[in-house]
Amino acid sequence: MMVATNKPAILGGEKAVTLDQTEANRWPIISNVDEQAVLEVLQSGELSINPVIEKLEDDFKKLTGRKFALTHNNGTSAILAGLHALGISPLDEVIVPSATWWSSVMPILHCGGIPVFAELENECLGLDPEDVERKITAKTKAIVVVHLFGMPSKIDEIKAVADKHGLKILEDASHSHGAMYKGKPIGSFGDVSIFSMQGNKLVPSGEGGVLLCDSQELYESAIRLGHYERLLGLNSENRYFAATGFGFKFRMAPMSAALARTQLQHLEERNKKRNKNCIYLSKKLAKLGIDPFLATDDITRVYFEFLIRYNEKETGLPINDLATALQAEGALVSAPRYPLLHQQPVFTHGVWSKIARLPATNDNPLHVYDPADLPLTTMGNGSLIKLPTFPSASTDLLDQYVEAFSKVLAHADEIPRSD
Ligand SMILES: Cc1ncc(COP(=O)(O)O)c(C=O)c1O
Known part of the structure; x- marks a missing residue:
């Protein structure tokens, strides 16, 4: 000392x-290589749809070993698309951490789902696998795993719980580009995994996100939700929705993608x-x-x-x-660091159920969020x-x-x- x-x-x-x-x-850290890459897109005139997007998707497939990558305009939309692809539906419960950026949790409401907060463990500040198991009910459909600040969560243990109960995992890897867990890259563990490329992140693009998975079906669901322009390129009946998509427009701006590519190289x-x-x-x-x-x-x-x-x-x-x-x-x-989500007015004052469009009924009393819940997370935070x-x-x-x-x-x- x-x-x-x-x-x-x-x-x-x-x-x-x-x-x-x-x-x-x-x-x-921006150099003239980044500037040149962005300038090339700017000068190409192809400002909205540009081959740089597929190149960035290939880069992310290489980084994580996943079969499919779909860039998004930000990580929040990639999470919403991931939850949609996993089929989160009204009254489905999704187990989540409370100490995270709101984007890991709030999109659940837009699927009509119910976020159920579980405690963090103390070693890596990821979801505590034992508390996750305690929080599982007949309505639980998925778990959102966040590798907080860049520390991989206890993936093996959480996956074992998910497999035992037939739950899906959405891996929010927004903090952890390049991290490895027992020889495998972070971003390769979720049924769906996402990265943010917002301007502070380890791969900053200004705004951007990417969804990764190994399933053609999940990939196409995410395309349907927010990438109408890609539907005609599919061989499945999803082509029929090309004129409308499913109502969102989530594609990434090519100038941001060009920056993400040069940043990814470093x-x-x-x-x-x-x-x-x-x-x-x-x-x-x-x-x-x-x-x-x-x-x-x-x-x-x-x-x-x-x-x-x-x-x-x-x-x-x-x-x-x-x-x-x-x-x-x-x-x-x-x-x-983070204001704990389970203590925020949107949950403690019942606003969440209005966002989720879930009216309380006698058969369905709604989940109650108590700021005194999660004493270990609160103390740790x-x-x-x-x-x-x-x-x-x-x-x-x-x-x-x-x-x-x-x-x-x-x-x-x-x-x-x-x-
Ligand atoms: C853990 C986490 N998940 C998701 C997001 C959402 O990403 P974006 O800002 O790109 O929408 C962020 C941060 O911004 C984050 O910190």
Whole structure:
């Protein structure tokens, strides 16, 4: 452990983090190769339908080993298309995590489905397979697995539960491009898997998403929902719907697809750099008593986001005061991360059933969402601190972060309390 004799900045000492952080944390990284690729689409005049789309789909098939890939205008529409393809129908229950971006869950309502929240486990912050099994009822149809922040969930265990009960899996891999689980790429596990390519993601395209699967039927269902222009290219009776599709228009903009392709070429190398930096810092922070969620040897996590777990009971310094003291050091940290979905008004005030168009009847009392549910998820979520992912940081900057934590924790008793 480092010996921290310096006074924390919040108590009048020098700031620990003084190096420039703008370039160290700049994301996305755009070069003239990206600019040229976008320009080529622009100059081609084919701004709406362009062969670059199929090329990007081939890239994703290669990345994940899947048979079918269908790009979307964003990850949210890819999730809706995936749920539709899986046949989620009115009153079907879908088991979901609460600590995730709303897009993993809200599209369920537009299928008339009912999201049922299950607890997270503590090691990878994925769905807890045991709680998933407890939440299964006769109405359960599917599970949405999210690899939160880039940490693969406990896929083997969740798949075993899904197989035992005949449930489908939608894998939301929006945070985890390039991650591997026991030798297989993330994005290859769900009946349907999706990635977002929104501008902060590991493969940023501006806006974009992709749906992956191995089943012709699921693929065609997703085409029917949001890609009318592809229906005539199919051999099945889905061709008959070419004039209307099923009511959505989900295709990706080719200029975004061109950017996604050039960004995808750098995925491995840029993931490696983030991993090197985040793992370096993680190991140092672990020595200060912080849990950095390092992956086991058979898993390659990625760092879409870099979250660490801090146990305020061990130091007596509340997490918010720790974050304030670290910010005073110049560290770009924040706490907590996601507003938990099961505690949001859309669920606790019954609005969800109106979105899902599910009237309550005597035969069908509607699901009740209680903000006090999921105590483990709630407690876990409150112990997370978010750091930058350091896509281009130097070791010197990382050492300054170590110094910031080290100083503040060594003076935990003296750090001012906000209440
Ligand atoms: C876990 C997760 N799922 C889905 C999405 C939706 O993707 P998009 O923003 O491309 O619609 C996001 C983020 O944006 C996300 O973080």
